Amino acid sequence: MHQPAPDPGPRVLHVAQPADGGVARVVLDLVRAQLAAGLHVTAACPGGELADGLRQLGADVRTWRASRSPGPGLPGEVRALARLIGEVRPELVHAHSAKAGLAARLAVRGRVPTVFQPHAWSFEAVGGLTATLALRWERWGARWAHRVVCVSEAERRTGLRAAIHAPYAVIPNGIDTHRFSPRPAPAEAAPLVVCVGRLCRQKGQDVLLRAWDDVLATAPRARLVLVGDGPDRAALHQRAHPSVRFTGAVTDPLPWYRAADLVVLPSRWEGMALAPLEALGCGRPVVVTDVDGARESLPPALLHDCLVPPEDPAALAGAVTRLLSDRARCAALGAQGRRHVLAAHDVRHTAARIAAVYRELLGTRPPVPSERREPIHS
Structure with missing residues (x-):
């Protein structure tokens, strides 16, 4: 039939x-x-x-x-x-x-x-x-x-x-919580901060570079990696400290999340950025600016440590240095972030x-x- x-x-x-x-x-x-x-x-x-x-x-x-x-x-x-x-x-x-x-x-x-x-x-x-x-x-x-x-x-x-x-x-x-999942970071003494995003005014890498001098004053061995490309690359290069690396465009940011001690996204505006969710999925703590979607992307336990006002280099540097100085706290926040992403994102x-x-x-x-x-x- x-x-x-x-x-x-x-x-x-x-x-x-x-x-x-x-x-x-x-x-x-x-x-x-x-x-x-x-x-x-x-x-x-x-x-x-x-x-x-x-x-x-x-x-x-x-x-x-x-x-x-x-x-x-x-x-x-x-x-x-x-x-x-x-x-x-x-x-x-x-x-x-x-x-x-x-x-x-x-x-x-x-x-x-x-x-x-x-x-x-x-x-x-x-x-x-x-x-x-x-x-x-x-x-x-x-x-x-x-x-x-x-x-x-x-x-x-x-x-x-x-x-x-x-x-x-x-x-x-x-996010794909199976793909963005934790792996042990390489054992390195120097703290690694990673920022993933298009190099443009929206993502605020210029604010992060202004904050970076204050971070180095407390953590002189820290390194910063800007993952991505965009129209502001040349201007950002000009003001960057030698401890800052630019990767250019990458096909997959996952290895950088897993290598990081801390992921930072100092955006000026968003709807809800993916990079912090991907970092949390990998069990990495984040510092983000208090723009649209940021509070909703973080579990309540991370709001005090991980949320700073936009366009405030001093507040950004303070949050980054506090977390880099307490790796046990970083690990605990990353684990809480992973659980939150599994449940909500x-x-x-x-x-x-x-x-x-x-x-x-x-x-x-x-x-x-x-x-x-x-x-x-x-």
């Missing part, structure tokens, strides 16, 4: 720009889970490490040529994305970060269920007129997002304070909650059969 073919999973299109760093890791983890669950997943991005990783997973990858920031090429980028959406005919679009969120919402305009995930708000990254325009756009564009997914309650509150009225869901970032929980959002949106607006669906044009 002929058995009918099982119904295919819904067609989901992820749109991402930037295509590296934390955004890329979030998209890769989501797509991996969605492919395993039977969804038909396509991703549109400019290329880079995200496209390579998605192809290795077996996802359908479409090249969408788009700059990292809005500019005069935006209308053409929106038209190209609209054509791509017309070809893929997704039943749901999930746009990641400000640029992709801008282009995707302009291309779709609410005609397909749309999830927008800011990964930190665009108006926090800029100043002056640019910030005003970004805020106005986020308020206007909210009408074309069926759900705005914030990675922390603090990020959602920032949106509400900015009068961005949208249907929100708060789904904390998660496993990527499988994150993927399940995203899947629940998808089901809700697709359930309230059933997919149109492909033969009746009209392509979207801008």
Whole structure:
């Protein structure tokens, strides 16, 4: 007897720009889970490490040529994305970060269920007129997002304070807790501090370098490694002490987490940074700045030792030197951080909650059969 073919999973299109760093890791983890669950997943991005990783997973990858920031090429980028959406005919679009969120919402305009995930708000990254325009756009564009997914309650509150009225869901970032797991650090006498992140104003490595002289006054043998690359690399090189090493871009930060005595991320703004979660997953203590998502990413026991005000080199240096001088305390905080990540930030929980959002949106607006669906044009 002929058995009918099982119904295919819904067609989901992820749109991402930037295509590296934390955004890329979030998209890769989501797509991996969605492919395993039977969804038909396509991703549109400019290329880079995200496209390579998605192809290795077996996802359908479409090249969408788009700059990292809005500019005069935006209308053409929106038209190209609209054509791509017309070809893929997704039943749901999930746009990641400000640029992709801008282009995707302009291309779709609410005609397909749309999830927008800011990964930190665009108006926090800029100043002056640019910030005003970004805020106005986020308020206007909210009408074309069926759900705005914030990675922390603090990020959602920032949106509400900015009068961005949208249907929100708060789904904390998660990590692969099997991969980011503890291993004994190499036995070295010199303390090693590691900062993982794009070398840019957001991540605050300039603040860390200003604090580093004070750290060396107490721990003269300490070493600092900045893992990553970005537009501020040359300027940071110029002010760095000889004890500071720059790795450039790396394919995998895991060995650096495991080598560290302490991981530091002195960000100026975030939604919820991945690097502290990855470090805690490896059983390493962290020092982070009190920006959106930081308090929610730490267990209560770490808040006193590991949280400092943003753009405060003296407070940052004090926290780093206190922890470097007490390795037993570092080990205890790292173990508590590992337990917290296992309970609250496993990527499988994150993927399940995203899947629940998808089901809700697709359930309230059933997919149109492909033969009746009209392509979207801008």
